[in-house]
Amino acid sequence: MSELKELEGVEIEDTFAEAFPIKVARVLITAVNEKWALNAAKEATGFGTSVIMCPVEAGIERTASPEETPDGRPGVFVLFCAPSYKTLEEQLLARLGQCVLTAPTAAAFNALSEEESVKTFNTGFKLKFFGDGFEKVGELYGRKVSIIPIMGGEFIVEQNFGAKEGVAGGNFFILAENQASALLAAENAVAEIEKVDGVITPFPGGIVSSGSKPGSLKYKFMHATTNHKFCPTLQRRC
Amino acid sequence: MSELKELEGVEIEDTFAEAFPIKVARVLITAVNEKWALNAAKEATGFGTSVIMCPVEAGIERTASPEETPDGRPGVFVLFCAPSYKTLEEQLLARLGQCVLTAPTAAAFNALSEEESVKTFNTGFKLKFFGDGFEKVGELYGRKVSIIPIMGGEFIVEQNFGAKEGVAGGNFFILAENQASALLAAENAVAEIEKVDGVITPFPGGIVSSGSKPGSLKYKFMHATTNHKFCPTLQRRC
Amino acid sequence: MSELKELEGVEIEDTFAEAFPIKVARVLITAVNEKWALNAAKEATGFGTSVIMCPVEAGIERTASPEETPDGRPGVFVLFCAPSYKTLEEQLLARLGQCVLTAPTAAAFNALSEEESVKTFNTGFKLKFFGDGFEKVGELYGRKVSIIPIMGGEFIVEQNFGAKEGVAGGNFFILAENQASALLAAENAVAEIEKVDGVITPFPGGIVSSGSKPGSLKYKFMHATTNHKFCPTLQRRC
Amino acid sequence: MSELKELEGVEIEDTFAEAFPIKVARVLITAVNEKWALNAAKEATGFGTSVIMCPVEAGIERTASPEETPDGRPGVFVLFCAPSYKTLEEQLLARLGQCVLTAPTAAAFNALSEEESVKTFNTGFKLKFFGDGFEKVGELYGRKVSIIPIMGGEFIVEQNFGAKEGVAGGNFFILAENQASALLAAENAVAEIEKVDGVITPFPGGIVSSGSKPGSLKYKFMHATTNHKFCPTLQRRC
Numbered sequence: 003m004s005e006l007k008e009l010e011g012v013e014i015e016d017t018f019a020e021a022f023p024i025k026v027a028r029v030l031i032t033a034v035n036e037k038w039a040l041n042a043a044k045e046a047t048g049f050g051t052s053v054i055m056c057p058v059e060a061g062i063e064r065t066a067s068p069e070e071t072p073d074g075r076p077g078v079f080v081l082f083c084a085p086s087y088k089t090l091e092e093q094l095l096a097r098l099g100q101c102v103l104t105a106p107t108a109a110a111f112n113a114l115s116e117e118e119s120v121k122t123f124n125t126g127f128k129l130k131f132f133g134d135g136f137e138k139v140g141e142l143y144g145r146k147v148s149i150i151p152i153m154g155g156e157f158i159v160e161q162n163f164g165a166k167e168g169v170a171g172g173n174f175f176i177l178a179e180n181q182a183s184a185l186l187a188a189e190n191a192v193a194e195i196e197k198v199d200g201v202i203t204p205f206p207g208g209i210v211s212s213g214s215k216p217g218s219l220k221y222k223f224m225h226a227t228t229n230h231k232f233c234p235t236l237q238r239r240c
Numbered sequence: 241m242s243e244l245k246e247l248e249g250v251e252i253e254d255t256f257a258e259a260f261p262i263k264v265a266r267v268l269i270t271a272v273n274e275k276w277a278l279n280a281a282k283e284a285t286g287f288g289t290s291v292i293m294c295p296v297e298a299g300i301e302r303t304a305s306p307e308e309t310p311d312g313r314p315g316v317f318v319l320f321c322a323p324s325y326k327t328l329e330e331q332l333l334a335r336l337g338q339c340v341l342t343a344p345t346a347a348a349f350n351a352l353s354e355e356e357s358v359k360t361f362n363t364g365f366k367l368k369f370f371g372d373g374f375e376k377v378g379e380l381y382g383r384k385v386s387i388i389p390i391m392g393g394e395f396i397v398e399q400n401f402g403a404k405e406g407v408a409g410g411n412f413f414i415l416a417e418n419q420a421s422a423l424l425a426a427e428n429a430v431a432e433i434e435k436v437d438g439v440i441t442p443f444p445g446g447i448v449s450s451g452s453k454p455g456s457l458k459y460k461f462m463h464a465t466t467n468h469k470f471c472p473t474l475q476r477r478c
Numbered sequence: 479m480s481e482l483k484e485l486e487g488v489e490i491e492d493t494f495a496e497a498f499p500i501k502v503a504r505v506l507i508t509a510v511n512e513k514w515a516l517n518a519a520k521e522a523t524g525f526g527t528s529v530i531m532c533p534v535e536a537g538i539e540r541t542a543s544p545e546e547t548p549d550g551r552p553g554v555f556v557l558f559c560a561p562s563y564k565t566l567e568e569q570l571l572a573r574l575g576q577c578v579l580t581a582p583t584a585a586a587f588n589a590l591s592e593e594e595s596v597k598t599f600n601t602g603f604k605l606k607f608f609g610d611g612f613e614k615v616g617e618l619y620g621r622k623v624s625i626i627p628i629m630g631g632e633f634i635v636e637q638n639f640g641a642k643e644g645v646a647g648g649n650f651f652i653l654a655e656n657q658a659s660a661l662l663a664a665e666n667a668v669a670e671i672e673k674v675d676g677v678i679t680p681f682p683g684g685i686v687s688s689g690s691k692p693g694s695l696k697y698k699f700m701h702a703t704t705n706h707k708f709c710p711t712l713q714r715r716c
Numbered sequence: 717m718s719e720l721k722e723l724e725g726v727e728i729e730d731t732f733a734e735a736f737p738i739k740v741a742r743v744l745i746t747a748v749n750e751k752w753a754l755n756a757a758k759e760a761t762g763f764g765t766s767v768i769m770c771p772v773e774a775g776i777e778r779t780a781s782p783e784e785t786p787d788g789r790p791g792v793f794v795l796f797c798a799p800s801y802k803t804l805e806e807q808l809l810a811r812l813g814q815c816v817l818t819a820p821t822a823a824a825f826n827a828l829s830e831e832e833s834v835k836t837f838n839t840g841f842k843l844k845f846f847g848d849g850f851e852k853v854g855e856l857y858g859r860k861v862s863i864i865p866i867m868g869g870e871f872i873v874e875q876n877f878g879a880k881e882g883v884a885g886g887n888f889f890i891l892a893e894n895q896a897s898a899l900l901a902a903e904n905a906v907a908e909i910e911k912v913d914g915v916i917t918p919f920p921g922g923i924v925s926s927g928s929k930p931g932s933l934k935y936k937f938m939h940a941t942t943n944h945k946f947c948p949t950l951q952r953r954c
Contacts, residue, residue, distance in 0.1 A: 034423070042445075049283065049285075055333075068908065076904070096287075096293040099293055100292065105443070106444075106449040131459045135458035154419065157449075182272075185276075194782065205283075206276075206280045206340075206342060207283075210342045210344075211391055212342050306670065417893065420896040423896075428510075431552065432543075432544065435543065510895070514899075517920045521764075521920040522762075523763075524759055524761065524762005525764065525811060526762065572769040577765055578920075580765055581921065581925065628926035629925055630895065657821065657869055658748075661748070661821065681759075683751075683759075687818060687819065687871075697845045697848065
């Protein structure tokens with residue numbers, strides 16, 4: 003049974019949240035400054051809110067300071083989540099190839115350790131073919147990487163990326179006096195969730211305004227429309 | 241033959257740029273403020289740099305002032321470009337349904353006139369099924385719309401969206417003293433292109449650092465890798 | 479007598495607003511990109527909300543495209559307003575000298591025509607002394623300027639800046655269901671006022687949450703505390 | 717004597733930097749969200765680059781998470797630095813009264829402990845007179861505060877603010893291939909310095925492009941123009 007609590011005058015009903023298993027890759031994108039790491043990260047994780055009709059659920063986990071990155075540059079951790087490892091691998095290749103390789107000064111590193119990883123994708127090996135024979139495979143910062151000459155210089159991408167099991171779900175509803183108050187509360191919730199490691203809020207600006215339900219009563223063809231986006235604010239642990 | 245010009249001490253070689261036919265839809269996303277119109281627009285146009293491996297090429301054309309929008313709220317014009325009308329229609333449905341319907345306070349309107357449109361997609365009609373029978377079809381601001389009840393209130397989406405022929409291409413190379421100068425120049429170019437109507441720069445932050453060429457000399461399986469992304473800065477007229 | 483109107487369901491009482499004469503200088507700050515023009519402009523116009531205890535009322539009028547600026551770079555128009563020409567001249571010298579001369583890549587130009595100007599200050603002439611004899615006086619872009627060598631290159635500042643009579647005041651109150659709604663409404667109002675030429679909203683983020691009244695009933699020493707800040711949103715025409 | 721070092725291919729000359737004693741107050745500004753805490757903080761610390769011609773040197777130290785603030789709201793730590801405690805007290809009163817009291821939803825708390833403080837200013841007590849008799853003095857979150865009714869609700873300000881001795885100075889020069897590289901390097905340095913507690917970079921965007929020297933050779937009246945702004949990037953420990 004759910005329980006009523008109170009926090010600073012706000013009534014909280016601490017009940018359950020639906021959640022689903024999902025497959026996750028974690029990538030560290032670095033660039034000459036945080037602005038360009040974010041530009042690459044946003045493009046790579048866009049069109050990634052819900053696997054109902056998006057190929058992945060993807061988002062920015064958090065920024066990384068230069069001390070945390072292999073190349074000593076500012077960075078951004080991003081998560082890609084898919085229903086199957088096959089889809090995840092395809093999407094990782096497409097999104098790193100189209101949205102990070104093409105971003106000025108960007109590089110991409112695997113951000114899951116070997117112990118954590120259940121699967122390994124040779125995404126960086128495959129991307130090397132964009133070098134048309136002028137690419138190199140080497141070791142940089144203790145990692146095996148592809149070095150691909152591009153117009154802007156060289157694109158560095160780690161050869162292998164790990165993947166693991168994760169959880170899609172974790173969410174709460176905000177009931178407020180009006181839309182403006184609900185939005186303000188949800189924005190503040192997203193700002194705090196952004197500080198939590200290993201979590202993304204993949205909906206636009208971190209908030210989802212349209213919950214869904216398990217199937218449709220009226221439109222039988224919509225049986226699959228539903229399961230895991232609800233809430234004002236969706237929190238996803240991976 | 242190309243011609244050499246000079247602008248404020250910068251040598252300019254005014255030569256040709258490859259370009260390709262493409263199919264285009266133009267959507268106006270509105271929201272309670274510009275921030276949330278942009279949040280929806282960024283998510284909807286993400287993972288949309290090049291049709292080599294992205295399903296569409298998509299981007300923000302420009303912001304719209306309240307006087308320009310049907311509902312008198314701040315807005316953002318976005319363009320979606322695909323190689324075929326079939327892909328364009330599928331992507332429009334997926335991106336509006338997953339990234340705009342889910343964005344708090346957002347609405348979506350057709351931004352191509354009937355005269356301009358070669359094709360019409362009933363995307364708003366299809367999205368109404370998310371209402372599970374509680375939706376309404378009506379007329380608002382002189383437009384035929386679906387009104388879909390969601391947790392955050394009501395999602396307003398125009399019933400029909402137009403599409404037309406466009407051009408993908410138009411780009412220039414920046415040759416600079418070093419990477420920092422090239423980046424600064426390209427950022428300023430993107431800022432100016434953003435002011436031009438009917439044009440997007442779909443690569444991350446508007447710039448592409450990795451040009452491509454027609455096929456691969458060494459890797460024959462890559463024959464299709466190429467045609468239309470080049471430049472530091474890509475300008476696309478639609 | 480005031481009159482009741484209605485706009486999109488919002489009741490509007492169109493009554494008077496207090497306003498006061500003020501002296502105004504208009505400066506165009508340019509830089510290598512809009513980011514740095516804004517950085518200089520924000521620092522120069524900070525601590526400038528109300529002349530009750532600030533030396534000036536100052537703010538960003540609007541950004542300027544490269545076609546509008548003498549040096550073809552991105553720019554920002556700013557207004558400085560003071561109760562007397564003497565204070566205005568002193569503040570112009572201090573703020574351009576400390577906040578624009580020191581800002582990387584920034585330059586400062588007079589943005590009032592000779593016909594508009596009632597007074598002229600030789601601010602650029604005075605700033606030249608920072609060059610310690612290495613400065614030059616010359617003509618650039620059809621304007622008489624000081625060229626002052628600094629660590630970052632050269633600081634260009636126009637020799638003379640105009641000033642004229644303006645109006646301080648123009649404001650409206652927002653009465654809303656709760657604080658969140660009032661804030662959202664005021665933010666949107668500021669976004670629209672930003673598009674109006676010759677107007678600034680000098681309070682933090684363009685909004686003032688603390689109105690004042692003409693004098694204090696209880697604390698007689700506060701007779702001067704009052705007159706011209708009110709509203710949620712203050713609009714100032716100059 | 718200075719020493720030559722190397723970091724990632726960059727030659728570093730580790731030599732001395734001039735520094736000066738200064739008086740410092742540290743204030744925590746909170747608001748309904750980080751955006752509005754920052755709006756208040758930027759206005760309050762503006763026109764605060766160098767005490768040569770600014771009344772204080774002021775800047776944003778860092779943002780504060782809700783767990784760090786008395787009222788559980790997002791916040792921003794700011795530092796105000798002045799040559800004398802008298803000027804510091806005057807400026808604290810003017811800047812909190814004009815730029816924080818007026819900022820929607822903002823509150824101001826003392827962020828120096830009693831042990832750290834050499835001086836105490838009754839700034840919050842003085843600001844209470846804006847309430848014209850309707851204000852209250854009370855205790856909130858374990859702090860003695862003034863509660864001043866304003867149009868936007870209530871302005872909460874701590875009664876007493878501490879001040880202490882600090883150091884103005886600490887800076888380094890960047891010698892780069894061109895202006896764009898120097899700017900990029902300086903921007904990244906500022907981003908890292910922002911993470912250091914107790915430090916501000918008061919110049920526009922954290923960078924100063926115009927160094928000064930001790931007096932003028934040519935213009936004798938400028939004997940005081942100089943001492944402590946140098947560098948591309950100025951770091952100030954307090």
